Structures are given as C-alpha cells and as structure tokens.
Amino acid sequence: MKKSKLSLGLVTSFIASMALTACGSDVTKNANNVVSFKGYDGGELSIVTDEIYDDYMKSSTGIAKYYDQVMEVLIRNAFKKDPKGDSTLKGIKKYYTQIENEAKDNVKSSKKTAKQNAETNGTSYKTEWQAILSEKGVKDEEELLQKNIYDLEKEEIENWYYEQHKDELKKEYLGINKDGTEVDSKAPSRFPYHVRHILIKDEDGASDYTRGTITEAQAKLLSNTVELLAQGVMTFGEVAQKKSEDSSSSSYGDVGIMNNAISGGKLGMVNEFQLGIYAYDAIKKNASTSTVVDESLGLLGPTSDLVGAPTVKDFFTTRGIAEIPYSVLTELGEKADVENSKADGLPVLDGKAALYPRNLLWNRYFNNHSIFVITNGTQDDATTLAGLDDTLDPTTTAPYVDNGLAGFKAVDGFNGSGEKVLCDEKDNVIIGVRSQYGIHLMIVEKSAYDFADTVSLEDYYTTAIPGDSDYPKYEDNSEKVTYVNFIESVNKSEYNTRADAVKSAIKGFDSTYDYRLYETLTANREQDFSGDKTKELLGLIDNYIEIQRDKNANDQADGIEDVWQTYVELLQAQDTYRKTLKRALPEGCKIAFTEDSATWKARPEFKEGGKCYVK
16 A cells, blocks of 8 residues: 555545555555554554655645645544444534535536536536536546545534534634633634624715715715614614615625624725724723723724824824714705706706715715714804805814704713714614715624623624523523524524524634644544654644744734725825815805805806816
8 A cells, every 4th residue: 555656736636545444554564654643443544655755844835735634634534434334533423424425416416517517608518527627626526526525524523623612712703701801812803793784875986085976866865864764763774674775785784793804905894884883983982991802903003104103093083983964964865956056047167066065065074984973963054155164074063953853862972062873773873984885874783892791792692592591691581682683583594594604703713723623633642643753744733833823813913904004094195185185165165056146156166266166
C-alpha cells in the first residue's frame, strides 16, 4: 500500500485511494509513511509520505494542505461503519449508510442536471457532465461520490459539535455576558442586532447631495408611509408589509439577525443602514459598561490617521442626530405634484425639477446620509418662506407641537420642551437614514446594549420555541418575547425556522469553526498518534491554526475600521459639498410656487445668480 506520490491538490482523490480502511501491516511496516495514527476502529491510518513531506513542510500553503488532509481523514474515519451500521463517533445519530445513500442520490441529481443542461444548451451530455465534475473539483464519478459523502459527514460532525458545545458557542457569539462584561474568546465577537426596516426608494441614487430629485410617487409614498406610522393604528410590521419596496416586506420588514462580521471587505448591510444603527445606539443607549460593545463595533477607532483624531463615537456624538419635523412629511405629500406656479400654472424657471417643492424638501431634510429621527415638530414658516433660510443643517430646532398622533412618544435622550419622537407600537424609536437605495426607516428590536434588559441577549436569541420546557419565561411563567416569536404565528414551523436561523448564526459566526472540530478530533494525541514526524506535523498545524485565528481577528478589526472610515469620509465629503461647493437650494424657494408671478419674479433671489436660480 505504498502511496509515494499523492496529489495534495485534490483531497478527495487521495481519500478515495486510501479507501479509509484499517490498513494493517502493509501500512505500519512501510517506512515511507510519516503521518500515522489510530482510527476509531483501532486500525492505523497514514496520509502522506517522506517523498513530499519536506517540501510541503516549508510553507504555510503546504501546512494548509496537510491540515485539509488530516481533517478529512479524521472525519471520514469517524464515520467508518461497524458491522451493525452504527456510527463509531459517539453522539452522531445519522448512520453512515444513510449518508452514503444521500450522497448517491446527489450524484444521480448531478447526472440529471447534466442531461438537462445538454438539452438546454444544445451540447452533449459528456460535455455538461465534465463541466459539473470540474466545478466540483473532481475527475470522475467515484470522486464526486466520495466528495458528496465527505461533505455530508462534515456537516453532521459540525452539527454534532454544536450540540456538544452550544452553550459555550452561544456565549462567544453574543460576545457579552448578562452583566455586560466581555466573553473571553479567540473568535471576534459579533454582537447580533435584530432589525426591521421599511425602504422607500428614490429616483437618482446618491449622486447629488444638493440637487437630487424624487418623483411625485416617491414623495407621496414617503409621506404616506410616515403618516401611517404616526397615526399608530397599524403596527410597524403591517406598514412595512404594505409600503416597503424590498423583499423584507413579506416578513413585516424583518431583515433577520444583523452582525458586524466583514465578508469580502463589506458588512452584510449597506453602511448607512448598519453603521447608522450602531451610531444611533452608541449615542442613545450608551451604558457604563458599553466600552466592550463600542470597541468591537469599531466605534472607538480613529476617524482618520491624524494624531489626536476623534473616534467614530466622538464624531457621531458631536454631529448629533438630525431631527426632521413631522410637518415636513405632511407638506411633502401635499405638494408632491406641484410643478407649476400657483399664479399662472406655468413652469417655474423653465421647469427646473430642483425647484419643485418636493425636491426642495428632499434635498434639505432627506438627501443626507447621516441618521435622523422624526419629531412632533413644525417648520418655522417665517424663516423658511419669508427669510429664505439658507441653513443646510437639518438639526436646526423646530418648534414642537402636540399633534395628538399616537405614533409620537416621549423618549429618554430627547429632552426638548414638548418634544416627542416617532416610534413603533413597542416604543422603539424609528431611525431614518438615506442610502443609495433610498430612505430606510429602521427599528432595533434588540441591540447589543440590551444586556441589562429583562429579556437578556441570551434569552432573546434562544433556540427553543414556545412550548419547549427551556423556552425563556418571566417570573409569572409567561413566555418572553424573543427572536423566535416576536412575530406571533399559529404555525409552529415558522418558529422552528426562526430557531434554526439562530442556530445557523451561532454555528456560522466564527470563520475558523473547522479548527474547533480538528482540535476535538485530535484531543487524544498521546494515545492516537505516534512518530516524531507525525508529532512535528501536528505541532506545525497547531501553529498554523493560531496564525489563522489571529489573522481572522485582525481582518475583522481592520474591516470594521475600514467601513467606518468609508462612511465618515462620505459624510465629511457630503458636508463640504453642501456647504462650500454646491449650495442646496433654500427651502424658502417654494415661494415661486405659492405666490403670484409678479411677486416672485420681482424677487432678486429668482434672477440669474440669485439664491433660487437654477441653471
């Protein structure tokens, strides 16, 4: 059984050739075998030879290939069936024969796909079958079968590991304990957020910060959506279902579990959406022990490379949260279709769209990529109409009124005289932000700062479903609101689906999850492994794992800092553009559409070069 030139490029190839049997005396007597260890059936296995050992030991790439090989042999051997057909790894419930049959079915399915592709593409079955094999990284049907078996076995091992360690994994995933202290973990904390939103699309993306335009329909939709929320008759979810212009509308605006893991250099959500939520939370829910959360979210990193530069948290705290008066939304709807002057019905300044009342409101209040809330405020008509207010900062205090609308509620942190903020039916503040997709109206169902709440993060992200004995309950034995049941349903399968989503998030939060399996399967080294070169290789693999874990943590930290930097630079560039390069048209320019032609045409603001003149 000498295997002198094994292909390291195709793990499944060597697995197929080894056949994962107890190799017996042919292996143990072969001097060329250098990595030997006992299998779960007591037999001895080997995976590489002296002829290629030294070359691959010289590079991290080679060690990575060795790691892949050792890992595959460990997992495949764990599923070696005994005469009864039972798995030999304690705790795994699925029989090997079941896995093998499922793998064979997958091969049949691939063959069926090849046949269908040949008919669709007008090619031969052989061509399409070879394309599938190439895509899977195998050379023939047997290798495809072995790969399918291995993939299923690995999935089963991952599930088994989760069940054995789910409490520890959940703590690492949450990142903080009930008291707000940090969970010691090699993997970067993720701090999950549960968020829902409503998306109102705009017309031209995010290209122009001062002269952007929206359509009549978009203006009415934004106004009408906020009006429904303000009335407080419908829940946020019901409004999302009716008005949101994205796929989350079918799930009442739910976007699932949001975490700060960086993938491909990006967050899971657009920066304005996700970082806007983090910034809002840092300002409004800043608890004494929140430094743990702030640091992991990247809020304490500098906003630039300059010495003494403020942190992201400082930047947003200083910048504040914009407050948009509700009367702006009302007017936006009322004047959404106004495109001609009131006096003579003719287009103002040759019908320049930037002067339409809806776009004057859009550019002053909404065409801004920072975070905002909607208050029970009203515009100061004396300033905006007569004074042609040129202020670009939408945080300018507006007089508050008691509009009597149920959606406006007093909220800690907003302490203006008589000020209330638009909230959902659970008193969650509705946070707004504009991205390249449009206006997002967002609520945080559960944030990382809620560790002191009666429904802790650990409770909220339970994997139990209502009715289970371990489902979180209050002292009066009533069930707590969690991610699983926040949307009430009579369909138990929906609860199971949401519980599975939490499990997937916990299992998938660590990109180095595989290393945990490896460490478990090589725990009994003194008993299962022998030989100096074997131990040397395992030691190098250990070092490789530590390096990869450190790299993963550093990449995560650097990635968070990079996306914050990108977002802050966007806001800074936007402010410069609005204040010095290309002034936004004053809101007061609406007089052209509200006064008689003789009055507004006589105003200097509407002559060439004036404040309201648009070229």
